[in-house]
Amino acid sequence: MELFLNRISDGLSNGATYALIAMALVMIFKATTLINFAQGEFAMFGGFIALVLATERGLPMWIAVVGAMAITAVLAAGFERTLIRPFDPSDHLPLVIITLGLFLGINALAGIIWRFDPRAFPELFPSGNALTWNTVTLSWYTIGTIVTVAVVAGGLTLLLNTTKIGLAFRAVSSNLESSELAGIKVGPTLQFGWAIAAAVGTLGVCVFVASPFRQLEPNVMVTGLIFAVSAAALGGLDSLGGAIAGGLAIGLVQSIGVPYLGIPSELSLLAAVAVLMLVLLFKPSGLFGTPQVERV
Amino acid sequence: MSETSTSPELVLEVKGLEGGYGQIQVLHGLDFHVADGEIVIILGANGAGKTTTLRAVSGMISRKGSIKLRGEDISSAKAPDLVRQGVAHVPQGRGTLPELSVEDNLRVGAYIRDDNEIDKDIEQWFDVYPVLRERKNQRAGSLSGGEQQMLAVSRALMSRPSLLLLDEPSLGLAPIIVAELFERFAEINKETGTTMLVVEQNAQLALGIGDRGYVLESGAIFTEGPADELINDDAIRKAYLGV
Amino acid sequence: MATTSPKFLFTEGTNRYRAYKIAGFALLALLILIVAFAYNDTGSITLFDNSYKLSITRVTKSISFMVAILGLQVVAGFTGQLSLGQGFFFGTGAYISAWLVADQNWAWFTSLIVVVPVCFVFGLVAGIPALRIRGLYLALVTLGLAAIFPSLIKLDFLLPYTGGAAGKTVDSDFIPPSWLPLDGMINALHSLPLIGQYFGDGEGMSNKEEQRVWTFFMMVILALICFKLVSNLIKSRPGRAIRAVRDNETSAAVNGMSLSFHKTMSFGVASALGGVGGMIYVSELGIASEGDFTQLISILFIVGMVVGGVGTLSGAAIGGLVIAFIPDWASSTQNLPGIPERWLQGPTGGLILGIGLIVITFVLPGGVISGVRKIRGRFVEVLPKTPAIQLAGAGAAVSADESDIPNDSLGSESPDLSTTVDES
Numbered sequence: 001m002e003l004f005l006n007r008i009s010d011g012l013s014n015g016a017t018y019a020l021i022a023m024a025l026v027m028i029f030k031a032t033t034l035i036n037f038a039q040g041e042f043a044m045f046g047g048f049i050a051l052v053l054a055t056e057r058g059l060p061m062w063i064a065v066v067g068a069m070a071i072t073a074v075l076a077a078g079f080e081r082t083l084i085r086p087f088d089p090s091d092h093l094p095l096v097i098i099t100l101g102l103f104l105g106i107n108a109l110a111g112i113i114w115r116f117d118p119r120a121f122p123e124l125f126p127s128g129n130a131l132t133w134n135t136v137t138l139s140w141y142t143i144g145t146i147v148t149v150a151v152v153a154g155g156l157t158l159l160l161n162t163t164k165i166g167l168a169f170r171a172v173s174s175n176l177e178s179s180e181l182a183g184i185k186v187g188p189t190l191q192f193g194w195a196i197a198a199a200v201g202t203l204g205v206c207v208f209v210a211s212p213f214r215q216l217e218p219n220v221m222v223t224g225l226i227f228a229v230s231a232a233a234l235g236g237l238d239s240l241g242g243a244i245a246g247g248l249a250i251g252l253v254q255s256i257g258v259p260y261l262g263i264p265s266e267l268s269l270l271a272a273v274a275v276l277m278l279v280l281l282f283k284p285s286g287l288f289g290t291p292q293v294e295r296v
Numbered sequence: 297m298s299e300t301s302t303s304p305e306l307v308l309e310v311k312g313l314e315g316g317y318g319q320i321q322v323l324h325g326l327d328f329h330v331a332d333g334e335i336v337i338i339l340g341a342n343g344a345g346k347t348t349t350l351r352a353v354s355g356m357i358s359r360k361g362s363i364k365l366r367g368e369d370i371s372s373a374k375a376p377d378l379v380r381q382g383v384a385h386v387p388q389g390r391g392t393l394p395e396l397s398v399e400d401n402l403r404v405g406a407y408i409r410d411d412n413e414i415d416k417d418i419e420q421w422f423d424v425y426p427v428l429r430e431r432k433n434q435r436a437g438s439l440s441g442g443e444q445q446m447l448a449v450s451r452a453l454m455s456r457p458s459l460l461l462l463d464e465p466s467l468g469l470a471p472i473i474v475a476e477l478f479e480r481f482a483e484i485n486k487e488t489g490t491t492m493l494v495v496e497q498n499a500q501l502a503l504g505i506g507d508r509g510y511v512l513e514s515g516a517i518f519t520e521g522p523a524d525e526l527i528n529d530d531a532i533r534k535a536y537l538g539v
Numbered sequence: 540m541a542t543t544s545p546k547f548l549f550t551e552g553t554n555r556y557r558a559y560k561i562a563g564f565a566l567l568a569l570l571i572l573i574v575a576f577a578y579n580d581t582g583s584i585t586l587f588d589n590s591y592k593l594s595i596t597r598v599t600k601s602i603s604f605m606v607a608i609l610g611l612q613v614v615a616g617f618t619g620q621l622s623l624g625q626g627f628f629f630g631t632g633a634y635i636s637a638w639l640v641a642d643q644n645w646a647w648f649t650s651l652i653v654v655v656p657v658c659f660v661f662g663l664v665a666g667i668p669a670l671r672i673r674g675l676y677l678a679l680v681t682l683g684l685a686a687i688f689p690s691l692i693k694l695d696f697l698l699p700y701t702g703g704a705a706g707k708t709v710d711s712d713f714i715p716p717s718w719l720p721l722d723g724m725i726n727a728l729h730s731l732p733l734i735g736q737y738f739g740d741g742e743g744m745s746n747k748e749e750q751r752v753w754t755f756f757m758m759v760i761l762a763l764i765c766f767k768l769v770s771n772l773i774k775s776r777p778g779r780a781i782r783a784v785r786d787n788e789t790s791a792a793v794n795g796m797s798l799s800f801h802k803t804m805s806f807g808v809a810s811a812l813g814g815v816g817g818m819i820y821v822s823e824l825g826i827a828s829e830g831d832f833t834q835l836i837s838i839l840f841i842v843g844m845v846v847g848g849v850g851t852l853s854g855a856a857i858g859g860l861v862i863a864f865i866p867d868w869a870s871s872t873q874n875l876p877g878i879p880e881r882w883l884q885g886p887t888g889g890l891i892l893g894i895g896l897i898v899i900t901f902v903l904p905g906g907v908i909s910g911v912r913k914i915r916g917r918f919v920e921v922l923p924k925t926p927a928i929q930l931a932g933a934g935a936a937v938s939a940d941e942s943d944i945p946n947d948s949l950g951s952e953s954p955d956l957s958t959t960v961d962e963s
Contacts, residue, residue: 035675083897092674093621097845097900100838105893112885171404174393181391183379183408183455226686229679269690273683280676281668290395
């Protein structure tokens, strides 16, 4: 039982990261029904920027993270403008190919700039345990990741529901033509979505590698993206709340299900992919998504 | 917004309008105009190019020819910019945002506005269509067809346009709802002076509230005239009005 | 060159046309011979003080990629199903044949008896989701498939067969038959004036070299068979049906085609080709290791398909060369003038391919092959058979249809030649 509780705590902290990357995927999918296959690499790159800002510029860690979020947001907005907007949004093939090109390019660029040696990432949350009952522990890191997800979810909700650009973003996600006829400029609105997604993804990677047990290296998100995609699909690809639920669920499956069933840790990726396949096969709208998405 | 005009200024003047989708040309040189405060009806059979005409005017498709809005050429303007110049377009098959609440739909309608009368205008539309107030927190997609059309029209008018383009507002609605809807259009026109260009198949009803009408055939103007003349023209009645 | 230069006109079915095609084929055969002998560890190109060793094993590796991309063309290029999972089948083929050859003492080619049907069936199974889901969702599912391959082969119960993280080493070479005078051939080439210096040292070849050349020949023949089979398949009735599926699912269904059958079959064929590619890869490399079969290889196959030309056979050949040689060349290049060394020491190839993929999508959406065809179209024009009888409109339709797909395997090989020559 105590082991079980500890595993829940692990699962929640992993799941929180998947949830953040999944939210980034959902932001773009909601508006454009496109999956940005480079989302994980954007985020990894942002993680390195945060590390550089903190270690080489000497910024306080959280300021560095916020700075990295802002920088990746601007970069993503630039990518949207130059590489995505010129294409017909309803023709997915060229867009998917562009994002795959970004995936390869950004991964390689990070490898060139920072090399593939794993680097320790400064801790974002206090070390040690917040709570200890017998052998059951709840680390500050776990609490920190969950609080981060809650703050991001709250922030996004506020942004989307109380600001004008948020209203425009929801309108474009709902009906592109009617939004244009209401005077909304679709391009800049989608650009806003790409920027927010990149910022959220960067935060996700920073939180992920801030774990005392992990390090930052250019391939850190190559499989992380698969977990995040599974999380997003499980929650429903167009639901932000679903992305959180999906992320936590995948994290829990990974940490509880896999060891309890006595199968090797290799299987956590298999389990995530199995979830992805089953959901997309039998319920493409996921747990919380809008059923119309099946049209895609 | 525009002052109440004293002279019958032309709100919209279209000459030699051509347009279509990709390689397919639908419109072959249309000439028509809409004067300030008028309700102008465009009639025609299916495929005559009525919807394309509206889409060409509001900048949803690329087009050729001269389109003047109050004397200013808008033939290369895009839809989002035209809204800022006072053109509102209710597309065919309701132009609502199904995932957004009724109230948010109206706020999207006021997207281009910066004034502080938005809430007041929303209340005003809730007074006009009380059913929208009852459902203001529901998703627009959950409304009935008639309610969605009311919402679409209100949403378009939230931008306080000087020219309202309506694309087959009667499509798929029960006759009693359609009659009510058109009565409301006439009232709005009288009360706010909003100029309207209405594409309709239900000629009887549309000409009933219209000042003038055009009949479209194969992408060209077949005939035109005051609404009461068109409604009494036997040939037109037979061929186009299905009476 | 004058742009108004007269075109060479060929009419299908005439002797002149046959001669044109035979010339193309002969050029290809000649190129294969030259590559085989000149490339055999003797050649190298020097670019700004960087010597890049032209090794024939790299060409053989590119052939394995060509065959895998050929499969991808069947499922993604011709049927329009966006599959990011080709690496899974590539890996499956590689491991099965590695196991059969290393542990069961099979010959490489006989391992195909198992590889092809197994990958075909795996492909059919993987194609089942494609019946329900399309577009982006299919891309996600197949990417997931590609991503789990390295984990799969490390599963406990598969370790005895796969070697797990250490990889599966295979020590079995292609021994050229004794009647084949490979030594004599290279010595003959060496004695040629002017170009002889590029062909060996005049003292024959070591056993190792002979094996490499022989492997190359075998794999070229295998690849040519695969290309010819796909070319025939594309032109056959089922092939026309799968292209109809790509162009318009609804109308294909209305015309009585069984969508599910053709879509599933194209997955099967694609996967079987992926498996064949995997076999070639592992037979050349001598080891199957999990790191070679991550989702990255699947993405590289997409790069190859797009850069070569989606929906073309010769595009697959170009794509294979691109994804085999660019990373390889980049990693062996340590300094170029004007470029900081740091930028050449990391994964420069990945950067080039990523940027190249984006650039090609913008400037040459039909891939390199569409550019080659445009240039060839300036000089050579193939007229459809008996155009006089057909109505003008019908004739135009035929040629439009022909230009949509590769004219045929032979005709479309000739552009490859020029590209290959440029590479070498």
